[in-house]
Amino acid sequence: MLSELAADRTRVADLDVEILALERSLSASRIQRAQVQERLDAYKYPVLTLPNEIIAEIFIHYLPNYPHCPPLAGLESPTLLTQICRKWRGIALSTPALWRAISLPDPDIPPAEQGALLEAWLGRCRVHPISLRFHVYSEPGELGTEILTAIGPHRTRLQYLVLNQISLPQLLTFEGPISVLRHLELLLEDQEHPLVIKLSFCDSPLLRTALLNANGVESTMMPWAQLTSLALHEFFPADCAPILQHTLNLVHCELALVEDPNHEHVPDVTLPSLRSLTLTHILKADSITGYLQTLTLPGLRSLRVPETFLGPNPIDTLKSFVSKSGCKLERLCVTGTRSGFDSFYPMAFPSTKISFAQWAMSSVDWIITEFGDARELEELSATASE
Template sequence: MLNTLEVDRIQFAELDAQILHLEHQLAELQSKRAVVKARLDASKYPVLTIPSEIISEIFLHFLPPYPQCPPLTGVDSPTTLTHICSVWREIALSTPQLWRAITVADIDSGRLHIAEAWLSQSGCHPLSLLVHDRIGDDVERQILRAALISQRARFENLISICSESQADLSILDGPMPLLHHLELDMWSRGVSVTQEIAPLLRSAVLSDTACVLAQLPWKQLTSLTLQWGLGMEFVTILQQTPNLLRCVLLVTSAGGPPLPEVRLPLLGSLTLGTELEMTEERMFFSLITPALHTLRVSEQCLGEDPVESLSSFISRSACRLNKLCIIHHEDGPLRSLEQYQFALPTISNISARSESDAETDDGMSHG
């Protein structure tokens, strides 16, 4: 019994000694940790020293240039910026310009709440909207319509794609005092936007059906794109647009009697195209553009003798072209670039591009 107690006393003393040794080691480690922590606390990460207003500006450059609309979700959405850290989240949510360009498409209940949040977070800034009529069930349509109508006074750029016969266009039925640019792609329902509704409207892009169904304050427009419609439909509109400075016409019609004359006294830039396998020179021959300085035209729009057609057009319009781009088929132009340059020596910049290259510019696409 005494031997056992003696062993325990010895072991107890050894354990005390080990504990004391470990406590000394822990104290030394804590001292070293305090020194390292002090150095870390004294250090400042450069990104955390940037003023909030500069970070806000950096965030704005993360997005596509306004008025392009980023997606509501995903890595290209401004919501990504709210997932980095609490500081950046606060900055992002307090930067209303991040939320002013909104894509409203493929809406379900979740995306609907996101769109409503963006409308709120954008504050009082003008809005750029891409609205697709396929937005879920009737309840979601009604909620979204009410949300958009409540913000209609802030519409600045609006792209409306209405591919359903019962598409709701009521968001366009009231005052839009800031609206500057409007794009309409409609299938079967008309819309009327008057000068009183949109006094600042200056730019419009219309699909083939929209050319027939839309009524706009044509006289106040300075930029107009008409896509894949009939020549006579274009003439009807262009005869009401004397203040155009820029125009893109993509024509589908071919053949028939000459089109009525269209005089566009202020037009400086014109793009005229047609479908790949189609020849449509009537639209080109109908235009009188005395202020034109830049022309991009498909060779199929110039008739059997493109060089002569251009010479006649310049003479008829009495314009002073300084830039001409000929758009041709993939298998090559009907005339060489040298022929154009020789016949039109007063034009300082003459170039040629294939149809596929031109599709990326000025709406020259078949979509």
């Protein structure tokens, strides 16, 4: 018994020594930690030393170039910038330019939340002009009505407006002058009962570029004479002429044509300022021959055309068109060429840069892709007018 007590006393003494050693080691570690933390506290991250205005400018460059729209959440969204730190959140929320381009609906966000997000973004961008893209490839339903109703009070700030597959009654949300509107894409869904009163965009003095389908044209009044870039989607050739006859200032034009089963007469059209023309077809039309010959384009520099549009003698058709127009083609792209026939084009047009594509894309997505960069179109128009 006495021996066990002696052993325990010895063990306690040994543990006291170990505890003392550990306490000294812990004390030393705490001193070292304090020294390291002091150095960290004294260090200033370069980005945090920048003025708020510079950080805000960096944030703007993080987003897709305006008027292209970032997603509502995730990468390339201004929402992500609010989740890094308190300072960045404050800067992001107080930078209106981050919130001025809005694309809806977002498939990754519950529909019930998107109306509130739209209201938040519209509030954060304050009085800045807006780029709004509303793409719906199915029935928009209540979500579409809610979104379009929310944007209505901010209509006068719309600068770039894309509406895809909305109904004609929903279009009335945008009734009234839109003085800062520069670019309009309007692809309306089919409707049994068209609007009795057309929506007018004639009070949009800055409007220069437009993409429209037949329902869009029938439901609106457009300032055709001031447009410099125009795309028409799914039109009969004869239906294009009355529009183009009023667009004498066009610089860039894209026509997605549908073969007319009635083969109506196509009136001649002269576009003196046109520099770039793209023709394609919708619904796999076998051919729309003869249409190019109805156009006189003295300023044309770039032409993209399906070979089926040129008839059985495409080289002769192109030569006749160029001669009639008196234009100097710099670029020619022929789509859907016959095998072994490509070599004849460079021989016939030695001073023109020739290219070929085996098939002509015929969906509206192609037109939007080619036509959608409003900045490039405005630059093209400005260059042509110099």
